[in-house]
Amino acid sequence: MSQRTRATEPAIPAVPPVTGGAPRHLVSIDDVSIEEMHALFAQADRFAASPRTFADTCPGFISASLFYEPSTRTRLSFESAMLRLGGGVLTAAEMTSSSVVKGESLADTIRVVGGGYADVIVLRHPSEGAARLAAEFAPVPVINAGDGSLEHPTQTLCDLYNLHVERGRIEGLDVVLAGDLKYSRTVHSFAFALARFGANIVCVPQPGFELPEYLVERLHEEFGVEPIRADARRLGDLAANSDAVYLTPQKPHQLSLFTDARGWEVQQVDAVYMTRPQTERYSGNEMSATQYLRLEKRAMAAESLRDAVVMHPLPRRDEISADVDADPRSIYFKQAARGVPIRMAILGWLLGRIDLGVERPAPMPASTAVPLGRNPCPNPSCISRTETRHVVPRFRLIARTPLRAGCGYCTREIAFAFVGCSSTGVYHVPSAKAVGQIHVEHLVFLESAADAEQLGFRASAAS
């Protein structure tokens, strides 16, 4: 490798970094600032230009792929990235069939593997919040390679990186999300990230598989995104059977200039992001519904798609027909290939071997342990429900009055009837004024009055 080229670029330290302090993890896409993402993209550009010349980035470092459910593509992408960086790879592709049998907790496995076997852990797990739990216990960085249907942040970073490469920017792009927008974790994360970057989203859902209402609300709350009806005639066949919706962070008064009764007219779009039907999550009724959306050669002739790149997180089944593969706008195989340089950037960064040169964002506020009572998380796939040995239920406040909170692991909103204070022993309705006074570490979520009384609480005089 040319030393000169290197000299003017972000430094790769010549010696192993001092790993003092808590490691940086990648559990959620929200853990990464926009500035860090831009820096990662720049780094990935360098790696992509000459992938076989960076073997001096992580020599002597080891990653461990701990996969509690199979995913060859994701695993190989990470392992390829680590090898390209000159590191070594430990593979446990079938965790379910080994130490798990002997009844070991995830927390223990993580402490052992992270305690001396590996310098970074790439974790895939079927339970939501598993990566959050792993990060709590790991002495080394944990990268979430998919936890249930919650997060898969490196897939989202890869998707964003592809827009960066193909379009040179993300802000202000018009991106079509097509297909199953209801169950696809990938599409949900991507939609949030697009909103965060200030891109516009054209939803072209499979009928019956629209983006869930609560997600649209969250997009509005967090990024000021406004949903408006879209006139998708220029999208042609692709949107023929869909009610398209335009999600934009632009202010409504600006929009009103451009919309009429038919809604916002879709003009040139920058990218179409197709998703496969998540059949494994369908109920019988949904399955037998109408035929799934299919992007074919003819559909690519639509006016709005003239300059659009076609993306797909893969694997695909029939939603993009083979005759589209040769179209130069089809970038889905390039998209997958770019998973390697972006993961090289992520690994090098978390291992302290690449300095992004941007300030570390303030960490997400820590969650709080539930002081007593049962686990209030209602999500049966949450790691706090599936692994009980080393997990203490935790929560994060969403709102104070009336009190709302989410699970500290899977983020699912907690359902409860009353709120107790573990200090005073009194319980209240969630909207009671007194609830606002309870110290966060004393909050107890109660299902019912019976539940409260069984735990020794007495009803508030006010309620």
Add this chain to the structure above:
Amino acid sequence: MSQRTRATEPAIPAVPPVTGGAPRHLVSIDDVSIEEMHALFAQADRFAASPRTFADTCPGFISASLFYEPSTRTRLSFESAMLRLGGGVLTAAEMTSSSVVKGESLADTIRVVGGGYADVIVLRHPSEGAARLAAEFAPVPVINAGDGSLEHPTQTLCDLYNLHVERGRIEGLDVVLAGDLKYSRTVHSFAFALARFGANIVCVPQPGFELPEYLVERLHEEFGVEPIRADARRLGDLAANSDAVYLTPQKPHQLSLFTDARGWEVQQVDAVYMTRPQTERYSGNEMSATQYLRLEKRAMAAESLRDAVVMHPLPRRDEISADVDADPRSIYFKQAARGVPIRMAILGWLLGRIDLGVERPAPMPASTAVPLGRNPCPNPSCISRTETRHVVPRFRLIARTPLRAGCGYCTREIAFAFVGCSSTGVYHVPSAKAVGQIHVEHLVFLESAADAEQLGFRASAAS
């Protein structure tokens, strides 16, 4: 490693090669010229002499083992070779349990893995022709590590390399093939390669498991090989119950000098190649047949075997008894060990890191897509039958009049009753003169007149 030694030997480029143009694949042993094989053997000799000193051959390069059926031996042999060359290895040893479940086609998997994860793909697949299909789609070299019962070219190269090492040449050797000559893919490939090199073959089959007649015919057609009865008395116990046959590329008039009523008398042979019973392919009747051939210490005393090396592709069961292991003529473990240097040579060559210094042979003529109608391949294990999403049926002509063709993937001869021309819309009997005039890209293979008429063809006036 000594730089001086290197200087006088085939060059290993100091920088990554320019991978312009289509990659070179190893799908079939027929893809490699005799000259290339000799050059590979010479390269393998160097590697074998000092296997741990070539780590600068493929630094930064990555191979991916994609195994759709398990084969520890073959996989480890390739991975060892890649590690010895200084490369990295991605392993997907159980492809059937991962992305396949999500319904991904082989063509897509190959494009993803070859698009950015790995620099070379080592593929094992249960469907015949799978490696041919993979090579069509892969941006990087594909090495066939076994596709159904069709090809396993690196096993054959390993076997030939062993003869090269042990005997110094292959041409003119007398090689005994013993055991199940009917079902063993390994033995079929080896027989063809021996004939190509001009070696003689002594068939000592398990009774009922003779070399199939069509293979003997192909050996005659392609290499002028003549089968003659053999007098195998000097082979002793080994051939006691077999009707031996001698296959030689020599001209019959030469042979007549040496044969009498008992047939060609087997003298000193150079190698005995034992094969295990391929019980997984036996029908019930065949199974319960006579006891399988067994090479024991006593049999090794036979006059003809005095200087013969004993080979076996392994794994063995009981066809070579343990008391033969210590015999210096038993080279089967060495034979397996030599799989590493020959695979090092193959990997280094296909990755463009070793220049064999011989001219690249003209590529096999491309196959032709069947323009319409159903897939004419009669082989139920053919990749064109088992994977339909991204496969267009293809064929290669064998003869023009009467028309004969083989499947473009599995090479199995296509069975048909009539031939249509997609341009004129007329169909003919295969022997019709008009068939010879049909442009190859217009050829349609028809099962029956009904089939033809359903596709809109009309009968030829001539037929």
Add this chain to the structure above:
Amino acid sequence: MSQRTRATEPAIPAVPPVTGGAPRHLVSIDDVSIEEMHALFAQADRFAASPRTFADTCPGFISASLFYEPSTRTRLSFESAMLRLGGGVLTAAEMTSSSVVKGESLADTIRVVGGGYADVIVLRHPSEGAARLAAEFAPVPVINAGDGSLEHPTQTLCDLYNLHVERGRIEGLDVVLAGDLKYSRTVHSFAFALARFGANIVCVPQPGFELPEYLVERLHEEFGVEPIRADARRLGDLAANSDAVYLTPQKPHQLSLFTDARGWEVQQVDAVYMTRPQTERYSGNEMSATQYLRLEKRAMAAESLRDAVVMHPLPRRDEISADVDADPRSIYFKQAARGVPIRMAILGWLLGRIDLGVERPAPMPASTAVPLGRNPCPNPSCISRTETRHVVPRFRLIARTPLRAGCGYCTREIAFAFVGCSSTGVYHVPSAKAVGQIHVEHLVFLESAADAEQLGFRASAAS
């Protein structure tokens, strides 16, 4: 890496070692001398201090993990060690599902993998004695990573290394072994090793799961260990329900100074070694017994444990409660982490890349092949019973009069009624004087007189 630091330390050869002669294996902890263990600990200290700077120790070398039963922890620990040394790793984590299916013997697999694929084999196998068999056939070092319930020597070396690091010595330490002392292979090996080093053992068994009597006897025979009743009041909760026993290599007259009617009073102990219930080996009755021992925060307050480190071979279930994890005396995660540097030392040593600077101990006397008759080993899990193709039953003498012998693979004592001499054709009772005169290679173990006569032996006139 600093070259200066290296200069004064045990040499790592600059070139591949000459591997003349038989390789050194690690089948049993008994294969390693105390001096070698101390040298390995010193080496491990170096590796632990700077694990990422020793990649020049084994460049170009390859280890193969052959795992016939899953064990992610052990496998990853070895593979991490090999990668840290700069070597490459071949992984066969699911041997049961691949070549085994084709009926290959362990002896053949070992010869193939050791013949050219790998420079060292790490073997895990469910049959006792499997590693001993593998070592017989392997051209390269074999490391036993667990064979049935017989040996797992690198676990024991790791445990001893932890005492070395935490206490600076092993001799004279007081070590509590707590929990299932009956079925835990780990605890049995550790107990023997402690006795060999001259440490004292405090047995605190789960009631009903005491250290087996034959082990206590062997400890006495081999190391002069005396078992005495122990007064474990100062061990507090941990020993509340157990009858503690003190095993010490000290002479009884010294002990008598310190013991009264309540037995030896446990004072400060140096380490507590907890073990999980080996439920997979329990019968139904044992299972439903009393609740398993549990080390909790409160128990850690016991006077005797003030300076004790808490060890556990992991995985744990509930026998150490989560509230003990944060206690600085809890070293079980460190203990697991130290498995990497000690395995680095072992790999580097067996590969001839690290010179321990101590003399190689005299090898264990070779075992002797049973000249005829059936396999006398009574252990149904012995490799000599489960793999018959390339195994000849072997034995080692324990005593001459009356004759006692152990299986040459699994070491289990052989049961027999009579002893025959294959030279004279006469058989005797084991205590007969004549038995002492039979040449070891002529010894035949006979189940019964009928057995003897069937094999053509005649009764001794004396018996």
